[in-house]
Amino acid sequence: MNAFEIRGGKPLKGEIIPQGAKNEALQILSAVLLTPEQVTISNIPDIKDVNKLIELLGDLGVEVNRISKDTYQFKAANINLDFFQSQTFKAKGGSLRGSIMIVGPLLARFGKAAIPKPGGDKIGRRRLDTHFLGFEKLGAKFIYNAETGFFNIDATQLKGTFILLDEASVTGTANIVMAAVLAKGTTTIYNAACEPYLQQLCKMLNRMGAKISGIGSNLLTIEGVEALGGTEHRLLPDMIEIGSFIGLAAMTESEITIKDVCYQELGIIPDVFRRIGIQFELRGDDIYIPAQKHYEIDTFIDGSILTVADAPWPGFTPDLLSILLVVATQAKGSVLIHQKMFESRLFFVDKLIDMGAQIILCDPHRATVIGLDKRYQLKGIEMTSPDIRAGVSLLIAALSASGKSVIHNIEQIERGYQDIDTRLKALGADIRRV
Ligand SMILES: CC(=O)N[C@H]1[C@@H](OP(=O)(O)OP(=O)(O)OC[C@H]2O[C@@H](n3ccc(=O)[nH]c3=O)[C@H](O)[C@@H]2O)O[C@H](CO)[C@@H](O)[C@@H]1O
Numbered sequence: 001m002n003a004f005e006i007r008g009g010k011p012l013k014g015e016i017i018p019q020g021a022k023n024e025a026l027q028i029l030s031a032v033l034l035t036p037e038q039v040t041i042s043n044i045p046d047i048k049d050v051n052k053l054i055e056l057l058g059d060l061g062v063e064v065n066r067i068s069k070d071t072y073q074f075k076a077a078n079i080n081l082d083f084f085q086s087q088t089f090k091a092k093g094g095s096l097r098g099s100i101m102i103v104g105p106l107l108a109r110f111g112k113a114a115i116p117k118p119g120g121d122k123i124g125r126r127r128l129d130t131h132f133l134g135f136e137k138l139g140a141k142f143i144y145n146a147e148t149g150f151f152n153i154d155a156t157q158l159k160g161t162f163i164l165l166d167e168a169s170v171t172g173t174a175n176i177v178m179a180a181v182l183a184k185g186t187t188t189i190y191n192a193a194c195e196p197y198l199q200q201l202c203k204m205l206n207r208m209g210a211k212i213s214g215i216g217s218n219l220l221t222i223e224g225v226e227a228l229g230g231t232e233h234r235l236l237p238d239m240i241e242i243g244s245f246i247g248l249a250a251m252t253e254s255e256i257t258i259k260d261v262c263y264q265e266l267g268i269i270p271d272v273f274r275r276i277g278i279q280f281e282l283r284g285d286d287i288y289i290p291a292q293k294h295y296e297i298d299t300f301i302d303g304s305i306l307t308v309a310d311a312p313w314p315g316f317t318p319d320l321l322s323i324l325l326v327v328a329t330q331a332k333g334s335v336l337i338h339q340k341m342f343e344s345r346l347f348f349v350d351k352l353i354d355m356g357a358q359i360i361l362c363d364p365h366r367a368t369v370i371g372l373d374k375r376y377q378l379k380g381i382e383m384t385s386p387d388i389r390a391g392v393s394l395l396i397a398a399l400s401a402s403g404k405s406v407i408h409n410i411e412q413i414e415r416g417y418q419d420i421d422t423r424l425k426a427l428g429a430d431i432r433r434v
């Protein structure tokens with residue numbers, strides 16, 4: 001297992017280009033299964049999760065052609081439906097949460113699918129009810145085989161209907177949309193997730209011939225069509241990477257420019273970092289963060305302690321809460337971080353406490369951070385990354401800390417951040433793989 005060794009406490013400087021969005025990539029790649037025609041996708045990040053899904057598509061019979069570093073052509077003309085029952089599929093599909101999103105397109109196009117219990121981060125219970133309830137509403141039947149660990153799903157002809165989602169699940173909405181585009185009649189999805197990556201998916205599907213309206217809202221209407229054709233699609237920059245780099249700059253007192261961020265797609269993210277006290281400017285479509293010694297956490301208007309909580313889009317994404325928490329440890333003031341969606345994502349704060357941060361873990365969902373205002377520097381330690389975003393938060397903490405830190409289990413970080421050590425080194429970070 002690889003680890004990063006970091007010698008922190010050095011300011012960084014320079015420009016960084018965010019990678020294409022991991023979570024958009026997983027939706028968009030699944031959608032190539034909806035057509036026998038060619039789909040070209042660009043700005044694909046070269047990261048573990050995405051590469052695993054591309055490999056899985058290849059195993060299913062999709063012709064995969066890498067035409068440049070970040071651009072691929074896909075052609076799902078001949079799909080091998082028997083691959084579903086194989087142990088290879090079980091192992092590969094089971095290790096990647098995003099693999100659940102191949103079910104919607106396969107049901108839509110072939111009337112059947114199977115899926116092993118999917119993986120992803122161990123950040124609390126992660127149910128899939130929304131996906132399954134949605135498919136069932138469209139007419140699919142599920143059989144779970146406890147012995148093999150597979151869900152087998154059958155649907156001779158999906159039929160459009162009204163679906164009120166039990167929660168605004170991101171991958172759930174994407175999956176149901178992909179199932180509904182080829183269903184007979186009209187599907188209405190209420191309480192749909194509406195984050196930018198889903199909007200991107202719906203726009204791409206419309207370019208392929210689908211009829212989806214209400215894009216960007218929580219009420220999607222999908223008129224089923226007979227077939228979809230090929231298209232070209234470019235992924236947005238990864239907004240979680242962008243947020244991570246804003247946090248990195250503040251914590252390490254660095255002057256950093258984040259290039260081509262597609263600012264209009266970042267929603268409330270910049271405002272939340274501003275409320276933590278971080279200053280930055282929009283220059284064209286770049287975010288410029290000056291080196292800043294101190295930053296002060298805002299209070300609510302009535303003077304009470306600021307709370308930052310996650311919420312379905314356009315609320316603040318849960319994937320940036322761990323990063324915000326780390327950044328708050330060196331701010332002036334206090335903040336309550338409330339992770340509502342996931343119940344095991346805050347336990348990594350014990351490592352930050354070991355490094356010298358002042359944090360009270362109130363319960364599995366809430367942590368109060370008492371900012372040090374840089375009175376004391378965090379100190380480097382040896383630690384293990386429990387999940388992708390905690391991993392990057394610890395990396396940011398280590399880069400700001402005095403002395404040496406070692407972060408183990410960096411596979412977790414690398415499933416979502418491309419060449420992170422090389423890109424940080426280019427900014428002047430002292431980081432090496434051991
Ligand atoms: C591959 C991928 O795209 N993963 C993202 C996707 O996961 P994913 O699509 O798996 O997450 P969901 O949106 O389904 O839900 C995430 C968690 O939030 C809870 N929940 C969700 C909606 C809601 O209204 N109330 C609520 O409590 C769910 O029970 C679940 O525990 O969206 C999550 C929420 O933005 C992100 O953290 C993941 O990075």
Ligand SMILES: C=C(OP(=O)(O)O)C(=O)O
Nearest residue numbers: 097098120121319388389
């Ligand atoms: C939790 C995440 O990913 P996944 O849903 O793949 O576990 C994430 O990207 O922060």
